[in-house]
Amino acid sequence: MNLIEKTLSTTLATRFADQVEFRPAQVTAIARELGIKDGEAYKYTTSFPKVRRGVYNLESVVVPLRQIPNSEKKSVASAVQSIVNSEIFVPAKDQYYVPWGNSKDVEMIVKSGSFYPTFITGLSGNGKTTMVEQACARTNREYVRVQITPETDEDDLIGGFRLIDGETVFAKGPVIKAMEAGALLLIDEIDRGSNKIMCLQGVLEGKPIMIKKTGEVIKPAEGFNVISTANTKGQGSEDGRFIAATIIDEAFLERFTITLEQPYPSMSIEKKIIVKHMDKFDCKDNDFADRLTQWSETIRKTYEDGGVDDIISTRRLCHIVQTFSIFNDRTKSIDLCISRFDADTKEAFKDLYALIDNTTEEADSSESAGVDIDNILDNAIYSTEG
Numbered sequence: 001m002n003l004i005e006k007t008l009s010t011t012l013a014t015r016f017a018d019q020v021e022f023r024p025a026q027v028t029a030i031a032r033e034l035g036i037k038d039g040e041a042y043k044y045t046t047s048f049p050k051v052r053r054g055v056y057n058l059e060s061v062v063v064p065l066r067q068i069p070n071s072e073k074k075s076v077a078s079a080v081q082s083i084v085n086s087e088i089f090v091p092a093k094d095q096y097y098v099p100w101g102n103s104k105d106v107e108m109i110v111k112s113g114s115f116y117p118t119f120i121t122g123l124s125g126n127g128k129t130t131m132v133e134q135a136c137a138r139t140n141r142e143y144v145r146v147q148i149t150p151e152t153d154e155d156d157l158i159g160g161f162r163l164i165d166g167e168t169v170f171a172k173g174p175v176i177k178a179m180e181a182g183a184l185l186l187i188d189e190i191d192r193g194s195n196k197i198m199c200l201q202g203v204l205e206g207k208p209i210m211i212k213k214t215g216e217v218i219k220p221a222e223g224f225n226v227i228s229t230a231n232t233k234g235q236g237s238e239d240g241r242f243i244a245a246t247i248i249d250e251a252f253l254e255r256f257t258i259t260l261e262q263p264y265p266s267m268s269i270e271k272k273i274i275v276k277h278m279d280k281f282d283c284k285d286n287d288f289a290d291r292l293t294q295w296s297e298t299i300r301k302t303y304e305d306g307g308v309d310d311i312i313s314t315r316r317l318c319h320i321v322q323t324f325s326i327f328n329d330r331t332k333s334i335d336l337c338i339s340r341f342d343a344d345t346k347e348a349f350k351d352l353y354a355l356i357d358n359t360t361e362e363a364d365s366s367e368s369a370g371v372d373i374d375n376i377l378d379n380a381i382y383s384t385e386g
């Protein structure tokens with residue numbers, strides 16, 4: 001048996017525990033995941049005894065392979081699993097998603113099927129990833145998401161050699177899979193990467209690329225497109241808020257056709273998102289939703305004016321709602337969710353909430369009566385600074 005035959009036999013034996021009869025199409029599908037050419041897989045399958053039209057009996061190879069000791073079998077199965085784990089799928093529609101801002105445009109881009117690399121920039125937790133995912137869900141488009149970290153390299157993105165049953169096999173990475181499937185590739189948090197992601201440059205041009213490790217040339221299928229998200233515009237982050245944000249190569253950024261700037265949602269949209277989350281976690285409280293919205297809006301304004309170093313993101317508000325569904329206590333939910341901030345900031349955020357919500361125990365009714373919202377945080381902040 002040559003390497004290809006051995007790899008195919010092992011994979012079929014472990015993945016189809018009881019099956020001995022196979023159709024060439026079934027084997028070809030597996031072969032593709034392993035980076036083996038269709039023709040090779042066809043030749044392999046049809047070299048076995050034919051049972052009936054289009055069906056071959058592979059008993060002679062798969063049965064003996066199943067009789068390997070249990071311990072060894074397990075390690076083979078898990079190695080195979082990590083390779084065949086398909087990252088491509090149409091995301092499920094989220095009934096609690098609230099479309100707003102760039103949603104419509106992203107949806108149109110995704111729906112167009114054009115190769116139209118799009119860069120979405122905006123602060124953390126304002127719904128960039130969700131927006132792209134839901135655009136695919138709503139337009140029924142296949143989607144592959146790769147999360148970029150400083151460690152991400154060509155091996156993770158394009159693919160690399162993996163050891164299966166003692167043999168080395170090339171496993172295609174998510175970028176190649178997206179290209180071949182004509183799916184939407186979401187490169188999430190691209191400004192966290194190092195120069196090891198420069199291998200994506202060719203991909204961003206929409207041209208065929210060569211997998212250096214195997215020499216295979218991959219042509220992007222119809223419909224392939226790339227959307228990237230980032231907290232910065234790729235120029236690094238002056239205020240140090242995104243320490244992990246790197247400066248993206250200018251030529252690399254130039255490959256993106258457009259850049260969408262994503263702010264935090266307006267108060268009315270954010271309230272809708274909070275209310276939907278309350279529906280999701282079955283803890284509807286319209287009054288709490290109003291106050292949370294007012295609270296986060298005030299904090300964001302103060303942040304923009306340089307009054308505080310931290311901000312409450314939409315994601316954090318959603319976390320507060322979930323926490324509220326568990327403890328049914330407004331103050332405690334806020335407290336638990338803002339504990340990650342430094343002591344002064346946390347105290348200021350808490351005080352502000354108490355002022356906005358005079359129904360909570362911590363609220364001082366004399367102070368909150370008729371207080372101008374814009375001044376609340378200033379007071380809260382400066383009182384904690386002394």
Ligand SMILES: Nc1ncnc2c1ncn2[C@@H]1O[C@H](COP(=O)(O)OP(=O)(O)O)[C@@H](O)[C@H]1O
Pocket residue numbers: 096097098099100123124125126127128129130131229273276314315318
């Ligand atoms: N438009 C929205 N509708 C409903 N929930 C949202 C929306 N935008 C953000 N969220 C909530 O906020 C969380 C964070 O959003 P995410 O897309 O991960 O932000 P980003 O990618 O910008 O950091 C999501 O998991 C979701 O719970």
Ligand SMILES: [Mg+2]
Pocket residue numbers: 128129130188189229
């Ligand atoms: Mg994200």
